[in-house]
Amino acid sequence: MNLKCLVVVLAATLVSGISQAQTTQSAVLEDFKPSSLNQPGQEYPQVNSQGYARFKIKAPKADSVKVSLGLGGRGGTKLKKGDDGFFTGTTEGPMDEGFHYYHLTVDGGVFNDPGTLNFYGSTRWESGIEIPAHDQDFYALKDVPHGNVQQILFQSASTGIARRAFVYTPPGYDKDKSKKYPVLYLQHGWGEDETAWSNQGHANLIMDNMIAEGKIKPFIIVMTYGMTNDVKIGAGGLRNFKVEGFQTVLTDELVPYVDAHFRTIADRSHRAMAGLSMGGMETHAITLAKPDEFAYYALLSGGTYSPAELQGKTKPDLVFMSCGSRERPDGVKKAAVDLKAAGYNAVSFVSENTAHEFLTWRRSLHELAPMLFQK
Amino acid sequence: MNLKCLVVVLAATLVSGISQAQTTQSAVLEDFKPSSLNQPGQEYPQVNSQGYARFKIKAPKADSVKVSLGLGGRGGTKLKKGDDGFFTGTTEGPMDEGFHYYHLTVDGGVFNDPGTLNFYGSTRWESGIEIPAHDQDFYALKDVPHGNVQQILFQSASTGIARRAFVYTPPGYDKDKSKKYPVLYLQHGWGEDETAWSNQGHANLIMDNMIAEGKIKPFIIVMTYGMTNDVKIGAGGLRNFKVEGFQTVLTDELVPYVDAHFRTIADRSHRAMAGLSMGGMETHAITLAKPDEFAYYALLSGGTYSPAELQGKTKPDLVFMSCGSRERPDGVKKAAVDLKAAGYNAVSFVSENTAHEFLTWRRSLHELAPMLFQK
Numbered sequence: 216m217n218l219k220c221l222v223v224v225l226a227a228t229l230v231s232g233i234s235q236a237q238t239t240q241s242a243v244l245e246d247f248k249p250s251s252l253n254q255p256g257q258e259y260p261q262v263n264s265q266g267y268a269r270f271k272i273k274a275p276k277a278d279s280v281k282v283s284l285g286l287g288g289r290g291g292t293k294l295k296k297g298d299d300g301f302f303t304g305t306t307e308g309p310m311d312e313g314f315h316y317y318h319l320t321v322d323g324g325v326f327n328d329p330g331t332l333n334f335y336g337s338t339r340w341e342s343g344i345e346i347p348a349h350d351q352d353f354y355a356l357k358d359v360p361h362g363n364v365q366q367i368l369f370q371s372a373s374t375g376i377a378r379r380a381f382v383y384t385p386p387g388y389d390k391d392k393s394k395k396y397p398v399l400y401l402q403h404g405w406g407e408d409e410t411a412w413s414n415q416g417h418a419n420l421i422m423d424n425m426i427a428e429g430k431i432k433p434f435i436i437v438m439t440y441g442m443t444n445d446v447k448i449g450a451g452g453l454r455n456f457k458v459e460g461f462q463t464v465l466t467d468e469l470v471p472y473v474d475a476h477f478r479t480i481a482d483r484s485h486r487a488m489a490g491l492s493m494g495g496m497e498t499h500a501i502t503l504a505k506p507d508e509f510a511y512y513a514l515l516s517g518g519t520y521s522p523a524e525l526q527g528k529t530k531p532d533l534v535f536m537s538c539g540s541r542e543r544p545d546g547v548k549k550a551a552v553d554l555k556a557a558g559y560n561a562v563s564f565v566s567e568n569t570a571h572e573f574l575t576w577r578r579s580l581h582e583l584a585p586m587l588f589q590k
Numbered sequence: 591m592n593l594k595c596l597v598v599v600l601a602a603t604l605v606s607g608i609s610q611a612q613t614t615q616s617a618v619l620e621d622f623k624p625s626s627l628n629q630p631g632q633e634y635p636q637v638n639s640q641g642y643a644r645f646k647i648k649a650p651k652a653d654s655v656k657v658s659l660g661l662g663g664r665g666g667t668k669l670k671k672g673d674d675g676f677f678t679g680t681t682e683g684p685m686d687e688g689f690h691y692y693h694l695t696v697d698g699g700v701f702n703d704p705g706t707l708n709f710y711g712s713t714r715w716e717s718g719i720e721i722p723a724h725d726q727d728f729y730a731l732k733d734v735p736h737g738n739v740q741q742i743l744f745q746s747a748s749t750g751i752a753r754r755a756f757v758y759t760p761p762g763y764d765k766d767k768s769k770k771y772p773v774l775y776l777q778h779g780w781g782e783d784e785t786a787w788s789n790q791g792h793a794n795l796i797m798d799n800m801i802a803e804g805k806i807k808p809f810i811i812v813m814t815y816g817m818t819n820d821v822k823i824g825a826g827g828l829r830n831f832k833v834e835g836f837q838t839v840l841t842d843e844l845v846p847y848v849d850a851h852f853r854t855i856a857d858r859s860h861r862a863m864a865g866l867s868m869g870g871m872e873t874h875a876i877t878l879a880k881p882d883e884f885a886y887y888a889l890l891s892g893g894t895y896s897p898a899e900l901q902g903k904t905k906p907d908l909v910f911m912s913c914g915s916r917e918r919p920d921g922v923k924k925a926a927v928d929l930k931a932a933g934y935n936a937v938s939f940v941s942e943n944t945a946h947e948f949l950t951w952r953r954s955l956h957e958l959a960p961m962l963f964q965k
Binding site: 254272275276277300321323324326332333338339356358361363364365366367368370377389413419477 | 714
């Protein structure tokens, strides 16, 4: 899959993927509870057991309040004003399980829902809501040993600034001071930033839980900002995105910094790169440009590799490609089949009943982690 | 100063302290620039060299948009609607230097300014604006070695949940694995949380810069959530605040966790506690209840100690009390004089031309840090 093609796919899924609510008109159960992503003490938005979301916004003198969630392509959910000055409304159908970004339109202006926490997506901090998933246990906060997520600031000569990354170190990292760990470099998508994989993705909790269950050997995860060329990258911007700037930051600056400051096993076979959406595009380009840097490649809703692209380069130990069932799973499945036929260790994973959203990527990390650093 | 008295002072300063703009009607210089706390790529809000703030909000069908900043007690700044659907306006006078929380009122509903980053204050994520301070260099992000700020999750038996804290480890912490460090436990104010001292306070940058200049010996800072009894603590709630719940979390759970997982010097003379506003109230109560846990006490806009309170207890190595000049500096100064007369090592600090806001506390930390762990 070439980059131009990927850009078109991403653009399509970014738009249509905002909401995938079904049009079922079944009775709405009145068992609504506050979303787990609400700000402390906030009662709204709420979610019911079927996945419907209900909103309540105070704006006594406003004429119109809309929510960008509901039925994609039909303008979201229009709230109705009550005599008490609150606008309320419920999505027309149940939402997909998992995390959704959204915002309000209040009398024509775009604002966040004051009830929810904010998450960086679409190059802005947006409201977020969580529809409880049937498999949410794997990313739940449990009473198990917890790793830490730390903010590091590393000076970047190529961009002339101190850049931020978040580093997950597994539980026990502070105990055995002689133990060294493999590293996964894990990238966010377009419009997101280095906070996404911890905040929206729960990458740290996914790791903590799998380590506690003995399903994986502990490794470090490094998450940094992947849009080095311009934060104002817009609709047309993604098509013009050049990966070279970020490649320099990642491979010439961040990897050496991490190897110098953390107890890593600093070689190719203990270094993986993965990314979601645009982060997959970056992973694709950088692993192909630097095949001796990374041994494990993973694209989460971020395109595919072909045998022709990998031919003649140092062979990866694993190629992992995933997406949601509401994206284009056939392309991901076929790519894995083709790579396997050509002698590569390739795996595809399809997240059931999810689109281009974070539950797809939480599940993808959960599938990927046990396959990493197995050689 | 007893607690009831402190509560009244805090309530007064929380209300009046939101804005301390002067009423000078000098000409407004047209050198406005985007606030440093804007979201990536956002042009508004803007600040000029005199400290005026200008806002621009899109809400084409709204009748009224107000900003909670401007002239305290007079309802903030009312924006004026233009033909382009944007509301714009400038504060009536210059603002105090430093960080200010604010929000919008759009047709009667409270929303954040979509142009800015959000900061947790008043028990909600609010908009923030930064008026450049003449002494901002001490908390600037510079090309110096940076410490890390890491999120830890520690299981709390007394509250039955995994609690979050942020831990600043100084530059070099990962290098010399035998070196151990003193620890400052640093608390936020009412309505804020464990993110405040890093996000609004730049505690990590203040430390990085002072360490780079050789002004302080490196130490660890631990910041956790101090409102354990109820997140819904409201206007009347602060008066009813009980410190015991938090004291148990801090001294019985967090301190042992930090001593077990970080390379600390785990004794009284290498442990300090400081807090701003309500965090000062907590510091006051906990240091008096546990005089053998902490050797250094600091109250930042958070009350005072009297010789009578300290009498008969293990003597602190330092008592530091500070506030902004727009608060009640005489009380803080007098308390230090009284304590010194009674034989204590007591220091007062007054931040010039600031109120009950974060520049007062950034400056206080900058003054306090070199005085810690000197014995």
